[in-house]
């Protein structure tokens with residue numbers, strides 16, 4: 001990939017989509033620019049067919065610079081961090097802390113002290129539920145979630161509710177499969193202490209109006225946590241513009257290694273919160289009976305962290321930023337229009353969530369059902385043709401239950417996908433559906 005870096009962090013999502021589309025009628029073909037960086041995507045599947053990867057919402061593939069950074073860390077700099085005894089430890093610490101700054105820059109956080117490294121986004125949400133939730137919520141307080149949340153943004157709150165007696169409420173959806181903002185306003189009240197909401201749904205593909213949600217929530221004194229796992233890889237994110245109080249993300253969805261995620265929180269909130277896990281790294285002084293805590297963000301980072309993986313995540317963020325989040329958005333917008341054009345003409349196929357006609361900046365993913373067919377059969381047959389999509393409930397069982405379906409098939413794309421792949425996927429899907437109908 002050879003691209004000039006462009007600044008994206010100060011541009012808001014909607015503006016950037018329209019301006020990049022206006023600026024370049026034909027967006028840069030990012031698949032052509034980047035495919036050589038992803039050797040995994042050049043393999044052939046069974047029968048010599050090219051492999052097509054359309055499961056980016058489950059996990060992203062990793063470009064060579066990320067793999068090289070991991071190798072370089074382990075064969076040059078490996079040592080434990082924050083124990084400045086020797087040069088290796090100094091280099092490891094420097095790389096690790098540079099990665100923290102990269103995360104802060106990626107989301108335009110005020111300071112890298114506001115970035116807490118976790119194992120994944122699930123752990124980041126559990127951290128807030130345990131630390132902030134246990135300290136602040138009492139019986140009758142309310143946490144407002146939505147019907148479209150990932151299990152990671154449901155279960156930690158259920159566990160909190162059983163510890164504290166707080167009440168969970170869930171905002172409903174409109175007929176088009178978007179957040180029902182009227183229902184949100186209806187359910188939000190002075191009892192609401194926290195709103196925890198996905199930014200971009202991993203099934204509906206819709207983008208939720210977080211700035212509006214935070215303004216309404218703050219008016220009533222509630223905090224807002226944003227699950228940005230799916231939005232971070234696809235659009236510029238700026239925590240100040242979103243106006244939220246906490247935001248979580250996951251490295252493996254962002255072209256980075258697994259085992260790495262982060263929590264961003266406003267400094268004064270994190271400062272006031274008690275530690276989550278106890279152990280090494282998170283302490284100031286330890287006595288036999290009691291201890292004092294380290295400064296932010298280390299107070300929340302017990303034990304040896306995933307050092308190489310943090311460095312790999314930093315390089316992944318560099319990669320995305322160099323490509324340009326607005327250029328990614330523009331290219332994916334074109335793929336999305338093509339994908340929906342093809343899928344919308346297939347008889348008996350229903351896509352969950354808003355169409356691009358209803359919500360132009362929705363994500364380049366399509367979770368769908370086909371009348372009379374099981375999504376697992378569709379997924380398995382496409383897999384035998386070398387096409388990787390996902391079938392099942394995608395960690396959103398309550399959402400699927402709401403639609404009274406056992407699961408759906410989901411194709412989720414990224415900037416590495418080509419228009420040719422969209423066509424081949426659509427053609428194979430049509431013949432798969434034909435075959436299954438004949439044989440059912």
Ligand SMILES: *Cc1c(COP(=O)(O)O)cnc(C)c1O
Nearest residue numbers: 120121122150152202227229250
């Ligand atoms: C993947 C995902 C999660 C969970 O992330 P992990 O890092 O795997 O814990 C949470 N929410 C959404 C919307 C996701 O897509």
